[in-house]
Amino acid sequence: MSFLTPVSDLIKKVWHKEQPTPAPIVVEEHRHDREQFQTVLESFKASRIPERLAILDIFLEMELHMSISELFEMVRRKKPELDDRTFLQETMAMFCQYGFAQRLDFDNQESRFEHMHLGNHHDHFICTKCGLIQEFKDDVLETLQLKIAGSFNFHVLQHKTEIYGLCNRCLASREPTLPLHLAANGERVRIVKVIGSREVVSRLADMGLVVGASLDVISNHPTGPFVVIVNKTRLALGTGIPQQILVSHYCRHEGSS
Numbered sequence: 001m002s003f004l005t006p007v008s009d010l011i012k013k014v015w016h017k018e019q020p021t022p023a024p025i026v027v028e029e030h031r032h033d034r035e036q037f038q039t040v041l042e043s044f045k046a047s048r049i050p051e052r053l054a055i056l057d058i059f060l061e062m063e064l065h066m067s068i069s070e071l072f073e074m075v076r077r078k079k080p081e082l083d084d085r086t087f088l089q090e091t092m093a094m095f096c097q098y099g100f101a102q103r104l105d106f107d108n109q110e111s112r113f114e115h116m117h118l119g120n121h122h123d124h125f126i127c128t129k130c131g132l133i134q135e136f137k138d139d140v141l142e143t144l145q146l147k148i149a150g151s152f153n154f155h156v157l158q159h160k161t162e163i164y165g166l167c168n169r170c171l172a173s174r175e176p177t178l179p180l181h182l183a184a185n186g187e188r189v190r191i192v193k194v195i196g197s198r199e200v201v202s203r204l205a206d207m208g209l210v211v212g213a214s215l216d217v218i219s220n221h222p223t224g225p226f227v228v229i230v231n232k233t234r235l236a237l238g239t240g241i242p243q244q245i246l247v248s249h250y251c252r253h254e255g256s257s
Contacts, residue, residue: 030060033100040098052091054079065133067110123161128184129170181242183217189247190214196244207235214250
């Protein structure tokens, strides 16, 4: 068995939290969690228990990956009397502390919180353009990770898998070709055209930047150098050079060149 499961195979098994789940199961799970949270709060003689339970009800009702800002706006709409961001942050910290929610810290995003479903592990796709967070669950992948850990005599306590890329909608909205400077960090692209004088084209060719070459974008920041990898060599491109190189998208699961 290959150690790498093609992303296309995983996508076929994507499990969306937004997809409808049988209502009785959801209602029963939420009722159970609410009762447990109330018991925990009462056992620790927590303050403002009814307000904290109201926040829990809203959080569970949404069943989304929500930031504090998003949840705060939702709470304000549903419970105007709970217009207290500090209290909300404190309550969310309690949700996490007692195992009713977990905090997710994805790259370049505000921290988000999701309902912790007992015994239901899943992983995430994260779109680096629109911020979409899409859950997926794959039993073969889970088994394979444990098998690999076992081959290293490593005892797994917990793990998470985060796959960054572009969702179908964002990928479909992009032009077939684009200037290199518009490629995302971590993206692999293929050169389709080099614009410039004969001297410029020749100089870039000496660096391996020729039509048909594949390269990985390592660093694309407005205030720093534009760094790529081509032919296993790191290159820092000067100002204006990335704009002269037109590239097309490259799917990693298609293979390497």
